Structures are given as C-alpha cells and as structure tokens.
Amino acid sequence: MKTKVALVAVMSGSLVLAGCATTDNQNTTRGAAIGAVAGAIAGKATGNHKNKRMVIGAAVGALAGAAVGGYMDNQEKALREELKGSGVGVQRDGDRLVLDIPAQLTFDINRSDIRPSLYPALNDIAKVLRDYPKTMVVVAGHTDDTGPYQFNMNLSRARAESVQSYLVAQGVQPIRIETIGYGP
Template identity: 75%
Template sequence: MKLASIVVTTLAASLILAGCADQSNATKGAAIGAVAGAIAGKATGNHKDKRLVIGAAVGALAGAAVGSYMDNQEKALREELSGSGVRVIRDGDILKLDIPAQLTFDINRSDIKPNLYPVFNDIAKVLRDYEKTMLVIAGHTDDTGPYQYNMNLSLARADAVKNYLMAQNVQSIRLETQGYGPNYPAVANTSEANRAQNRRVEIHIEPIVQ
C-alpha cells in the first residue's frame, strides 16, 4: 500500500475516534498532527500527498465551491490586512500574500519583528477559518551578499513565518517552506528601492480540491 494511502487511512481512523461529527479545530489539529510524522521527509513538496491528508481531515472542495471559498477567503484577508502593508494578490483560485521583508525582519536577521505579530495573528485567524487550503511560504532576497548566505537567509525567514503560524494553531501539515534567495526577483536589482522590493516573504494559499 502506498504511503499516502496508509496516512489517509490512519488519519481517517484518528478522526473517527476523535468524534468527527462535532470535533473542534483543536481536535482536528491534534488528529492531523498525530499522523503528520508518517509523511515527514517524504511528502515535503508533494502537494498530492498533502492534499490527500488534509482532505481526509477537513474535506475537499469541488466545482463552483472552489471559487466561492477562495472569494470569501480573499475578502477576509483583505479586511484583516487593510493598512498592514501586506498585499493580497489573486491568481485564478490561488491567493498570494506579499509581505515586504523590511516590514517583517531586520537586515540579515530571520526573527520576526514583534510589531508584526498582530499582522501574522490576523493572517493566522483567516487561515484557521479557511482550513481547506495548503500553503507554501517562500522567502526571497536581493542579489547583494554571498549566494549561499542569501539562500539560507531566505529559508530561515520562511521557516520563521511557518513556526509563528504553527504557534497560532495553523496545522503544520498545511505549511511548506521554500528559500529562493535572489533567484526570483520581483523587479530587477538595479537600485536600492528595487532591492528592498525583492527582500520579501510570500505566502501562496492553494485550495484543496477533489
């Protein structure tokens, strides 16, 4: 039996034992966490396996429900993040939160600035309300400094955001991180203003579909 099938079967059994009919978000999170380790290191970056696991826990979207679900989530994010400096970008049924690194991190640091905690709290609130999604948190840098240093820094920043969201009870199985360093600039690194735009963290929010 394939790993994904084993995990889904185990997760389904865990949810039944937990009382699926009226379980709380905390109970769901605990059930997911109980089996998430079974795919750790194997399903990282494998969206198909993650969709199966999340779908078994909270259900999947289909048809017109996908667009409506993402419409409502987009509206909630825009309301919560109004005036925060975080951009909410829609691309089909995928949402992207563009978080400038200068708002979130000090130069050469990967710890989130405390004044940004309320912003991430607002993001986590919406993510908890709209749990039929998986997320890829991507860190980016400008092109100054050693390449490998920037790769490591971008991943450390993405991991810091992931860890903060987990601390706010966003299920870990829904979260994946990538560090892209200077490889995908939003604009050309031809000025300090442009480099500031390229120092950023993005959260891509993708619906779980059947």
C-alpha cells in the first residue's frame, strides 16, 4: 500500500530518455549529449542543406537537453531539502524523479482517504511543484494483495486520484497530473 509520484520535466524541442542514476553534473552533460544527438537526427531528416541543419539541430538539441538535466537537478535538490526527515524517498531515474511514500503515511486498509500524517509531505511536494511548473506528475496508486483483484484495482485508482485532488487543492495545475492505479 504505497504511493509513488513520478515527476518528469517536459520542455518543448527536447528528447527525454531514462538512464542510470548519476551525479548532478553528469545529468546535465548526459542531457546535453542526448539533446545533441536528437537535434542532429531531427536536423538531418528535414529539408535541403541537411548537413547544415544537422549542425544547427545538434546545437539546439544540446541546449534543450542540458536545460532538462539542469532543471531536474535543481528540482531534485529542492525535493530532497523539503522532504528531509519525512520518510519520503527521492530517487533519480534519468529524466524522472520518483518519490516513494511509505505505506504507514498514506492510507488506511481498504480506504482511499489520505491519512493526515501524509499532509506535511504532500504540502512540501506541492510547494516544489509550484516552483517547477514545467514538471508533469504521475501519481501511481498501489494496494496490498488481500481481497478481490478488481476491488484492489479500483482502490489503487481512487488512492491516486485522492493524491491528485490534494495536490490540486494546494495549487498544482490539474493538467500537469496523471493518475494510474496498479492494484496489488
């Protein structure tokens, strides 16, 4: 019975790929390299003067990729600072930040109402999301494996939607939040 929140930076013109966990500077460098390759491919594939377009595409892609890496580095740092001591884990997975929220903070058994013990962490998450408005959020609800499968699927979706509603009430734009229920 845990909830996972995945944060993904979305910036136009960039290609975002998941990768291994790295240090802050490596994330920016990797983002620039991925962006450069993506930009070069896009530039080469369009119109006449393909080599010139490839160079321009690589430069634009490198800037976009570095921007995504740097943006996520800063957001990861902010989340770690805000959530320090809360029990919520912050993990970096390439272009994604995954927040692992312990079951004892989230929901009672067979319920989708958020426990009050989760409010402080959700408030901190909402604050960071308001500060980083280019981030898309996926809230993944889970359940234990007791009870009927369909009940657990519905419950996991309801839990994800409860977290979404709470974040929206804290000022996060609803269009930025996707919910998914994984069940048991």
